[in-house]
Amino acid sequence: xxxxxxxxxxxxxxxxxxxxxxxxxxxxxxxxxxxxxxxxxxxxxxxxxxxxxxxxxxxxxxxxxxxxxxxxxxxxxxxxxxxxxxxxxxxxxxxxxxxxxxxxxxxxxxxxxxxxxxxxxxxxxxxxxxxxxxxxxxxxxxxxxxxxxxxxxxxxxxxxxxxxxxxxxxxx
Amino acid sequence: xxxxxxxxxxxxxxxxxxxxxxxxxxxxxxxxxxxxxxxxxxxxxxxxxxxxxxxxxxxxxxxxxxxxxxxxxxxxxxxxxxxxxxxxxxxxxxxxxxxxxxxxxxxxxxxxxxxxxxxxxxxxxxxx
Numbered sequence: 001x002x003x004x005x006x007x008x009x010x011x012x013x014x015x016x017x018x019x020x021x022x023x024x025x026x027x028x029x030x031x032x033x034x035x036x037x038x039x040x041x042x043x044x045x046x047x048x049x050x051x052x053x054x055x056x057x058x059x060x061x062x063x064x065x066x067x068x069x070x071x072x073x074x075x076x077x078x079x080x081x082x083x084x085x086x087x088x089x090x091x092x093x094x095x096x097x098x099x100x101x102x103x104x105x106x107x108x109x110x111x112x113x114x115x116x117x118x119x120x121x122x123x124x125x126x127x128x129x130x131x132x133x134x135x136x137x138x139x140x141x142x143x144x145x146x147x148x149x150x151x152x153x154x155x156x157x158x159x160x161x162x163x164x165x166x167x168x169x170x171x172x
Numbered sequence: 173x174x175x176x177x178x179x180x181x182x183x184x185x186x187x188x189x190x191x192x193x194x195x196x197x198x199x200x201x202x203x204x205x206x207x208x209x210x211x212x213x214x215x216x217x218x219x220x221x222x223x224x225x226x227x228x229x230x231x232x233x234x235x236x237x238x239x240x241x242x243x244x245x246x247x248x249x250x251x252x253x254x255x256x257x258x259x260x261x262x263x264x265x266x267x268x269x270x271x272x273x274x275x276x277x278x279x280x281x282x283x284x285x286x287x288x289x290x291x292x293x294x295x296x297x298x299x300x
Contacts, residue, residue: 071213074190096220100232103220121217 005049006090009056018057018092022049026084041082043116046108047073050118054092054104058122061097066124071101076118086110100124179226179295183288186221190214200289210286222291228298235294237264240282253277261285267294 011019024031024041031039048070055068082088092106101123108116174182184198191208204210210218215236223230232238239245240261247257258277262270268285 072217074192074217096223098232101216103217121213121220123213123216 003048004052005045006052009053010089012057012060015057015061015097016094018053020049020053020090020092022046022088022090024082024084024086024088031084039084041086041088043076043078046078046082046088046116047076047118047120049088050090050092050106050108050116051120051122053090054094054106054120055122057092057094057104058097058102061094061102062124066126068101069123069125070120071123072121074119074121076116078116079114080110082108082110082115088115095119173299174226176292176296179299180288180292182225183222183291183295186218186225187288187291190217190221198288200287200292202288203284204286204288205283208288218291222295226295226299228295230298235267235291236286240264248279251279253279253282265290267291267297 006020006022009018009020011017022041026039030042030045034040034042051070051073055070059066059068087110089109090106091109092104094102094104096103101121103119103121106118106120107114108118180200184195187193187198187204187208188195191204191210191214193208197208202208204214204218219230219235222228222235242248245257247254247260253261253273258270258274261268261273261282265285268290269287270285273281273285
């Protein structure tokens with residue numbers, strides 16, 4: 001399984017805001033254990049999705065010069081469940097961005113319903129940092145392969161595949 | 173310009189939010205790591221919050237210097253910070269209580285320089 005907890009970006013405003021969606025599917029195996037007979041998206045994986053949305057927003061701001069690491073979640077609140085069939089929208093706003101790291105606030109919603117909100121702090125790590133090899137790779141918000149998500153979502157203008165536009169292949 | 177009490181109250185609030193501690197634990201002499209359980213990554217979070225709270229910019233390494241007395245700094249001999257090292261600390265951390273540390277400059281005690289009072293003194297110097 002690939003460690004992707006967002007499916008697509010639907011809006012991307014460099015240095016300010018990113019919006020990504022996560023479609024919750026009953027095909028996801030962990031939902032069968034979480035919980036038996038009552039499948040709901042685990043909060044920890046929603047945090048991961050929020051961190052990927054905010055972390056890529058921060059990474060892009062510095063042209064991906066740094067490895068962005070989820071360092072700390074000072075605050076997270078869960079307001080309601082996300083169930084199979086729900087489409088979670090993660091809206092990340094970049095609050096701080098500097099050489100050492102950054103922070104973002106992220107809201108998770110399903111339609112008009114609030115699901116979760118979080119503050120997330122990220123740290124930057126350069127690949128030649130002596131501590132690099134000591135960090136568990138799972139703490140990396142993204143490695144370069146996760147950037148595929150940006151191309152899928154046509155990041156930059158938020159166009160979705162199939163919509164009218166010069167890249168959709170369906171336009172005039 | 174905020175008074176010393178106002179600065180302390182805002183610093184206290186900042187640390188309560190950043191570290192999840194109770195406000196009565198955040199006393200001027202409390203050490204960030206020893207008493208309040210801060211880890212290195214919390215320092216970045218604290219800097220972000222202080223910048224917003226006081227509307228100031230805190231350049232990297234000014235409030236919480238990095239690589240203090242590391243093994244290759246040349247400022248540590250037999251587990252103690254040397255007199256030259258103490259001078260370096262005074263230069264880089266004018267907001268810290270180096271005099272008390274100098275009585276027993278065991279290198280592991282260096283983290284005890286990071287106190288709530290140290291942050292307050294740093295902020296006071298900035299907002300004046």
